[in-house]
Amino acid sequence: MHAIRFPSRRRLLAAAGAALCFAAPAFTQAQAPAPTYPTKPVKLVVPYPPGGPTDIVARLVAQKLSDAMGQQFIIDNRPGAGGNPGAELVARSPADGYTLVVATTAHAINPSLFKNLGYSLAKDFAPVSQLTSGPLVIVANPQLPAKNVAELIALAKSKPGELNFASSGNGQSTHLSAELFAAMAGVKMNHIPYKGSAPALTDTMGGQTQLMFDTMLSAMPHVKAGKLKALAVTSAVRSPVAPDVPTVAESGLPGYEAIAWNGLLAPAGTPPEVLARLSAELKKVLAAPDVKDKFEAQGFAASWNSSEDFGRFMSAEVDKWAKVVKVSGAKVD
Known part of the structure; x- marks a missing residue:
């Protein structure tokens, strides 16, 4: 009959220590909080x-x-x-x-x-x-004869399809706000899309296009510099940034608004x-x-x-x- 040998006390302590070495990292990892976002750019x-x-x-x-x-x-x-x-x-x-x-x-x-x-x-x-x-603001090349919305509508009606308006791209608010304007005013204008407001404004200042419906953020500095003229803002009420610029609704096209x-x-x-x-x-x-x-x-x-x-x-x-x-x-x- 074979004798059953039990491990020595030293071996039991060593085995227990090894088990703790594997268990400890798992416990620490489970308890560690997730990194706070963001941890990289x-x-x-x-x-x-x-x-x-x-x-x-x-x-x-x-x-x-x-x-x-x-x-x-x-x-x-x-x-x-x-x-x-x-x-x-x-x-x-x-x-x-x-x-x-x-x-x-x-x-x-x-x-x-x-x-x-x-x-x-x-x-x-x-x-x-x-x-x-x-709001957006209607800005025009200084050489455009129209000084306000009523005159712009009259000019567009006298030259159907001849006025070019720039936009920051197809489907942008700068495009659709002008299309809504044309539909409500009963006029036809020619759309020239660009890849952003900056090049569109550049061509409007240069005369390649006659006008643009653009955000005040990018357009007003050029108005203040005298490179463009502001005809109207597209909000329901005047903007505190340009209180002297009338709304489209009050200056020739009642009911118009675009934000x-x-x-x-x-x-x-x-x-x-x-x-x-x-x-x-x-x-x-x-x-x-x-x-x-x-x-x-x-x-x-x-x-x-x-x-x-x-x-x-x-x-x-x-x-x-x-x-x-x-x-x-x-x-x-």
């Missing part, structure tokens, strides 16, 4: 060229978020095709909070203007917050805690007096809202602009 896709209103807003917000969150928010300009390529890029990016897009009014217009979008605004994005809102906005979107499926962190930081950034002053000086209002409210706002915008597209008969050139 964040890409902020701007679907327009540098120098335009969306780019101006994005760069200020990116700098403030970088300062507040301890990681760089890097601007990545992806202009063209009504802001669609930039939006599609972000829609297809990992839903981890490290690739975001600055959306505009155009992204609420595009579903009813483009037949085959490579993304769905409702399904492929998680709303973070609105950033800004504000532009910017907002931040993440890919659908982005963790709720990441969206919450971004929203909380944006709320502080957009409430900062220097940020509000910089936006308001150019005709924009800082406009934070919750993710849920921003989602509802965008849905309403999609419905509103679908009606404008139908009424105006606007088409992608």
